[in-house]
Amino acid sequence: MSSITGPSGDRGRRRLGDTLFGGGAGLAGVLVIAIVVFTGVFLAISAVPSVLDDKVNFLTSTEWQATPGDLRFGILQILWTTVSISVIAMIIAVPLGVGNALFLTQYAPKWLARPAASVIDLLAAIPSIVFGLWGIQIFAPHLTGLQTFLNDALGWFPLFSGPVSTGTVFIAGIVLAVMVLPIITAMSREVFAQTPAANKEGALALGATRWEMIRTAVLPFGRAGVISAAMLGLGRALGETIAITIIVSSVAPGAGFFTSWLQGGETFASKIANNAAEFNNPESTGAYIAAGLVLFILTFVVNALARIVINRRKAFA
Amino acid sequence: MSALQTPERELPAALADSRGQGGRKVRNTIATVVMVLAFVIAVIPLVWILWTVIEKGASLLVDSTWWLNSQRGITPRIVGGGAYHAIVGTLLQALATAVIAVPLGIMSAILLVEYGASRIARVVSFTVDILSGLPSIVAALFIYAFWVTTLGFSRSGFAVSLSLVLLMVPVVVRSTEEMLKLVPNELREASYALGVPKWKTIVMIVLPTAFSGILTGVLLGLARIMGETAPLLILVGYSQSINMDLFSGNMAALPLMINNDRQQALEPAVERVWAAALTLVLIVLVLNIAGRAIARFSSLRK
Amino acid sequence: MAKRIDVKDLNVYYGSFKAVEDVSMTVEPRSVTAFIGPSGCGKSTFLRTLNRMHEVIPGGRVEGSVMLDDDDLYSSKMDPVNVRRTVGMVFQRPNPFPTMSIFDNVAAGMRLNGVRNKKVLTEAVEKSLRGANLWNEVKDRLDKPGAGLSGGQQQRLCIARAIAVQPQVLLMDEPCSALDPISTLAIEDLIGELKSSFTIVIVTHNMQQAARVSDKTAFFNLAATGKPGRLVEIDDTATIFSNPKQKATEDYISGRFG
Numbered sequence: 001m002s003s004i005t006g007p008s009g010d011r012g013r014r015r016l017g018d019t020l021f022g023g024g025a026g027l028a029g030v031l032v033i034a035i036v037v038f039t040g041v042f043l044a045i046s047a048v049p050s051v052l053d054d055k056v057n058f059l060t061s062t063e064w065q066a067t068p069g070d071l072r073f074g075i076l077q078i079l080w081t082t083v084s085i086s087v088i089a090m091i092i093a094v095p096l097g098v099g100n101a102l103f104l105t106q107y108a109p110k111w112l113a114r115p116a117a118s119v120i121d122l123l124a125a126i127p128s129i130v131f132g133l134w135g136i137q138i139f140a141p142h143l144t145g146l147q148t149f150l151n152d153a154l155g156w157f158p159l160f161s162g163p164v165s166t167g168t169v170f171i172a173g174i175v176l177a178v179m180v181l182p183i184i185t186a187m188s189r190e191v192f193a194q195t196p197a198a199n200k201e202g203a204l205a206l207g208a209t210r211w212e213m214i215r216t217a218v219l220p221f222g223r224a225g226v227i228s229a230a231m232l233g234l235g236r237a238l239g240e241t242i243a244i245t246i247i248v249s250s251v252a253p254g255a256g257f258f259t260s261w262l263q264g265g266e267t268f269a270s271k272i273a274n275n276a277a278e279f280n281n282p283e284s285t286g287a288y289i290a291a292g293l294v295l296f297i298l299t300f301v302v303n304a305l306a307r308i309v310i311n312r313r314k315a316f317a
Numbered sequence: 318m319s320a321l322q323t324p325e326r327e328l329p330a331a332l333a334d335s336r337g338q339g340g341r342k343v344r345n346t347i348a349t350v351v352m353v354l355a356f357v358i359a360v361i362p363l364v365w366i367l368w369t370v371i372e373k374g375a376s377l378l379v380d381s382t383w384w385l386n387s388q389r390g391i392t393p394r395i396v397g398g399g400a401y402h403a404i405v406g407t408l409l410q411a412l413a414t415a416v417i418a419v420p421l422g423i424m425s426a427i428l429l430v431e432y433g434a435s436r437i438a439r440v441v442s443f444t445v446d447i448l449s450g451l452p453s454i455v456a457a458l459f460i461y462a463f464w465v466t467t468l469g470f471s472r473s474g475f476a477v478s479l480s481l482v483l484l485m486v487p488v489v490v491r492s493t494e495e496m497l498k499l500v501p502n503e504l505r506e507a508s509y510a511l512g513v514p515k516w517k518t519i520v521m522i523v524l525p526t527a528f529s530g531i532l533t534g535v536l537l538g539l540a541r542i543m544g545e546t547a548p549l550l551i552l553v554g555y556s557q558s559i560n561m562d563l564f565s566g567n568m569a570a571l572p573l574m575i576n577n578d579r580q581q582a583l584e585p586a587v588e589r590v591w592a593a594a595l596t597l598v599l600i601v602l603v604l605n606i607a608g609r610a611i612a613r614f615s616s617l618r619k
Numbered sequence: 620m621a622k623r624i625d626v627k628d629l630n631v632y633y634g635s636f637k638a639v640e641d642v643s644m645t646v647e648p649r650s651v652t653a654f655i656g657p658s659g660c661g662k663s664t665f666l667r668t669l670n671r672m673h674e675v676i677p678g679g680r681v682e683g684s685v686m687l688d689d690d691d692l693y694s695s696k697m698d699p700v701n702v703r704r705t706v707g708m709v710f711q712r713p714n715p716f717p718t719m720s721i722f723d724n725v726a727a728g729m730r731l732n733g734v735r736n737k738k739v740l741t742e743a744v745e746k747s748l749r750g751a752n753l754w755n756e757v758k759d760r761l762d763k764p765g766a767g768l769s770g771g772q773q774q775r776l777c778i779a780r781a782i783a784v785q786p787q788v789l790l791m792d793e794p795c796s797a798l799d800p801i802s803t804l805a806i807e808d809l810i811g812e813l814k815s816s817f818t819i820v821i822v823t824h825n826m827q828q829a830a831r832v833s834d835k836t837a838f839f840n841l842a843a844t845g846k847p848g849r850l851v852e853i854d855d856t857a858t859i860f861s862n863p864k865q866k867a868t869e870d871y872i873s874g875r876f877g
Contacts, residue, residue, distance in 0.1 A: 021516035025432055028424035029441040036444050042462040099355030107352050123363045125605040127544025129572045130594050134366050178362045209341055211348035239452020242546035269454045276550050292458040303450035434677055503714040509675055511728035512704025525718045
């Protein structure tokens with residue numbers, strides 16, 4: 001008579017607890033996948049009828065009128081504004097972020113490195129609506145001088161043509177840079193901290209200065225990580241809603257295609273947010289959801305590329 | 318050639334193209350200054366924003382009226398009322414979100430770490446990455462299309478919670494996953510060797526060991542979603558009175574309270590907007606700091 | 620208590636890779652058997668098949684049979700979890716559960732198997748800690764964290780934890796290799812006492828330890844790198860260390876390799 005039994009005398013049934021629990025974990029995973037799939041699906045379902053009814057080309061028109069029965073909407077203008085704000089943010093945030101990451105990992109003394117990193121992370125914790133408030137009410141007035149200068153000196157160039165609005169693409173880009181900085185810093189920091197000590201010491205042993213060591217050992221090693229960090233920051237920038245809504249002045253409808261960074265406008269996100277009140281019928285709602293779908297695809301692609309870049313590097317690590 | 322004479326070594330490009338000793342030193346110093354400057358530039362907005370909210374909003378917060386009253390009956394012209402309705406609304410929505418997102422996130426992380434060899438685990442990992450980059454407005458639109466348009470429910474605080482779940486799950490999954498990976502495999506083996514089945518090992522040994530890290534992830538996730546505005550704009554209307562019913566009617570929340578009056582010029586309204594902003598910042602910062610502090614006292618270190 | 624182990628023609632695979640080949644041996648109840656051999660020769664791998672721990676690694680499987688008295692450990696009706704309750708294991712590095720006190724660590728196996736009665740647990744914990752020669756050192760701080768003990772004490776705690784569930788067999792995978800010489804001696808003395816209640820199998824890198832502690836010794840070796848490990852010879856310890864039958868055994872004992 002075997003004495004190898006379980007506590008209640010069971011003898012080797014496939015454990016019920018393990019099956020249930022493993023099944024539960026699997027179910028959670030399936031749910032997560034379903035969420036993302038359904039997001040795309042439902043957005044498409046709501047958007048497609050409106051896009052089909054669109055009287056102008058969805059991709060190339062700059063008009064936006066979501067009257068049911070007379071849908072005339074195109075994303076070209078909001079695409080331009082979205083890209084402009086994101087580009088300005090990236091131009092500022094990527095060098096600043098990499099610089100900060102280098103400061104935190106290569107320059108800061110040990111007692112400073114962790115608190116300093118926490119400070120940058122706290123920047124990420126501030127809600128976007130507070131950034132918006134501060135951006136338009138406190139920060140923007142300080143920039144009027146600079147903007148007027150740009151307008152006067154470079155006004156012939158389409159990016160800086162006037163007249164200068166109160167809440168401009170330019171200001172929003174700078175504020176967005178501050179919002180996106182912590183993500184870029186955090187990811188770059190992680191990658192720089194993993195630089196093999198052997199590479200760094202090898203450079204120093206050749207008589208390199210600290211900056212030269214960084215250029216030879218740290219930056220090349222971290223290149224993929226920085227690219228990935230920048231793309232994640234870009235994804236965040238593309239999707240920012242309330243800060244942009246608050247800061248950027250709206251433009252009169254029917255104003256034609258405008259390109260100036262010193263004027264207002266709407267991004268995908270802010271256009272949707274500004275018009276949430278028009279969601280009372282399927283046709284209008286569909287137009288805005290179409291814009292949301294484009295934003296979803298954009299951020300999906302950017303995020304996927306970012307992960308692919310970092311994973312390919314890991315394969316060679 | 319004597320054995321002691323070594324041939325000229327190839328210097329790496331960064332060293333070879335510098336223009337003489339003096340130039341190298343100068344460039345090193347410039348680089349150092351630039352890096353320190355980068356940090357200072359990053360810190361300035363943080364300090365500036367915190368200073369602004371505190372300076373403009375603190376006066377209302379020291380009064381108990383702020384914490385105990387709603388905005389019922391208050392117009393932009395009138396001084397008075399408080400943020401109770403908004404604070405309660407924010408907390409209730411966050412609670413509803415956490416109730417769904419935390420179990421879902423923890424079980425998904427368990428799938429990724431404890432059952433990581435399965436094919437589904439890789440797909441889930443990729444999906445979590447996508448979710449962490451999902452803009453809040455897209456999450457809100459999805460819930461609108463799904464919950465309101467297709468299923469026919471009305472806009473409500475609960476709809477907001479649903480969209481916030483999409484934003485909180487990736488935070489919980491990633492931090493839980495990191496923590497579970499830090500639990501040494503030897504502990505799992507010790508448990509199996511005692512004749513404990515896998516599920517009990519996970520629930521009674523692995524999870525408690527990773528507990529403080531998981532808690533940190535939850536707190537940081539909560540901090541993130543409490544500051545989100547876009548879902549509120551799309552999925553619920555603002556109410557100046559207290560409404561504790563997540564499932565019907567307009568509800569208040571701190572971001573909505575701020576948004577409602579942000580274009581007002583009248584002094585009482587302006588003051589309340591900044592006070593609400595300060596309240597929100599305080600809650601979010603407390604959660605953040607608590608979360609990071611707990612991580613420091615964890616029994617697992619990286 | 621204390622059962623006899625009969626292994627017949629056991630082959631151990633990880634996926635399609637054969638790690639250990641054709642092992643047959645008998646381990647008598649209430650005895651200590653030592654497995655010795657050079658690194659990578661399969662002795663730990665084989666040890667783990669005696670409580671089906673090799674299955675924790677994906678792809679781990681065996682061909683052949685392992686009998687514990689009259690029970691076939693690998694029969695299709697046998698639950699690995701039950702096997703592990705009957706055949707306990709102590710690992711190379713002490714691994715007390717970090718979130719638990721000393722008391723909770725020793726009681727862990729019992730609690731997780733459903734024992735709730737406080738009195739039963741307390742008595743069993745004391746008995747196990749006495750059995751592991753740790754009681755006097757920790758009896759006044761049973762509620763303190765298990766991780767706060769010294770290395771040797773932690774390992775004895777793990778031994779107490781393992782014997783608390785009253786296994787028939789105790790497997791020890793290089794239990795002293797992470798410990799200082801004094802703790803090692805303490806554990807070796809402990810093994811001498813434990814063998815009156817348990818069947819013990821110990822893997823060790825230290826030949827002198829094998830000679831001190833075991834009744835029988837089994838020498839494992841690799842035919843060549845990349846080949847599976849094999850059992851070369853198993854005999855009374857005294858015979859193995861003075862008059863081994865196989866040349867390879869004699870070479871290993873006298874330090875000519877490994």
